[in-house]
Each structure stands twice: as structure tokens, then as C-alpha cells.
Amino acid sequence: MTKNITTQIIINTPPEKVWNTLVNTDSYSLWNPFIKKIEGVFKIGNTITVTIQKNKSSKMVFKPIILNYVKNELLIWKGKLLFKGIFDGEHFFKLIDNNNGTCTFIHGEIFSGFLIKYFDLSNTKQGFELMNNALKVYCEQKA
Template sequence: MAKQIKTSIIIEASREKIWGILTDFENYTEWNSFIKSISGELKVRNRIKIKVQGMTFKPIVLTLNQNTELKWLGNLWFRGLFDGEHKFYLTDNGNGTTNFEQSENFSGILVKILTKSLEKETKNGFEKMNKELKLRAETN
């Protein structure tokens, strides 16, 4: 079974500014209440370490397109049990604003069991982070 969560927000800032905030892992604690921390070298095929709401995982960076897209693949214990392909995507709207999209495609045998939690808690976490990113980008 597969499940997708997708959220987006319009931010009055450039893609470059937003990208700078997203990839400045050392300062996540200043603004991001959803992703508590990210560490490791941001490079395709590298493992990074991410802490979110009481859970730590070590996904592999799949895509890294400067100022546009960051995507990683993580899993719970082993591949196929509960996997998540997380993506940040930035689109320049051509008017001084940027559309920030955060999504995750979940797959694996535990997805069905965790669907309600994903729909509520994970989606709420994405939306809260989006708002916090907007606030940070528009006020700093």
C-alpha cells in the first residue's frame, strides 16, 4: 500500500533565500518545530541524520538541485516495512514569491496501519513547518 501527503505554501521570498534556510541545518532549532535537527553532508547518495518528534532516522539523499529540489529516502528498520520518500520543491512564481511544496510518498507493509497518524500528525507537522519557514523567510 502507498500513501502520499502533499502540502504547499506561497512565500514572499526568493527561492535562493528559502533554499538557504532549508539547507542551514545548524539553525533548524531556531525556527523549525517539526524537524528538530538534520546533520550530515548534504550530497547525493549520502546518509543524513534527521530527528523529528521523538524519532531519528538516517535517509539517503536522492536528489539535490540547488534552489529547487531536495529529496531523500528513509525507512523504518529495513526497506519495505515503512519507507518514506520526502521532497522539498521550490517554484519561482515570477512575481517575487516562491511556491514551497513539501511532500512524502510512503510505502511498505505498515502504511495501512499508520494511515490515520500520517493523515493527521504528519500532515499537520508539514503544514506547521511550512508556516514557520514562511515566517522565517519573510521576516529575516
């Protein structure tokens, strides 16, 4: 069983500027209301440490592996709860150049595992949307 969340937003800056904001994880505290911290190097096969927290909810820390990294276009990581197959998530950021000085930011996750049927992912989707909107505002103000 799988559950998918896909969100998207048009950002009125070129994809390179949005990408630079996404990979500059030291700046997340300035703009990101959902992913509070990322530690590690974005390189295929590397493990990173991701801390998420929406509003006053409890922090969640996990250590996903980078599956794909294409500069200015795509970042995918996959994490798991305890063991593979229990509750796994393949998180992605994708940038599409609209060839007019703007880009479309697609942000989502594919969840799988036998516990997925017990999880309500509505808060996760809200967190993605909060992040998307904050990314848009931050990038457009810097443009």
C-alpha cells in the same frame, strides 16, 4: 500500497532565500517546530540523520539517503523503518520560482511498505504544515 502527503505554501521571498534557510540546518532550532535537527551533507548518495518531533511527542530519529539535490529547487531523501519495504518514506522539498519575488514551497512525502495501512499520517501532515508556516514567517521576516 502507498499513501501520499503533499502540502504547499507561497512564501513572499525569492526561492534562493528559502533554499538557504532549508539547507542551513544549524538554524532549524530558531524556526523549525517539526524537524528539530539534521546532521550530514546534502549530497546525492549521502546518509543524513534527521530528528523530528512535533510539540511534546516523542522524538523520532532516522537515517535517510539523499536521492536528489538540485540547488534552489529540490531536495529528496528516502528513509526506512528497519528494513526496506516495511515502512518507507520518500520526503521532498520543492521550490518553484513564481517570477515575481515569491516562490511556492511544496513539501511532502510518499509512504510505502506493507505496514503503511496501519499508520495514521494525520500528525505527520500537521507537522509538515507547522513547518511550512514557520518557514514562511522566518524567511519573510528576514527579507
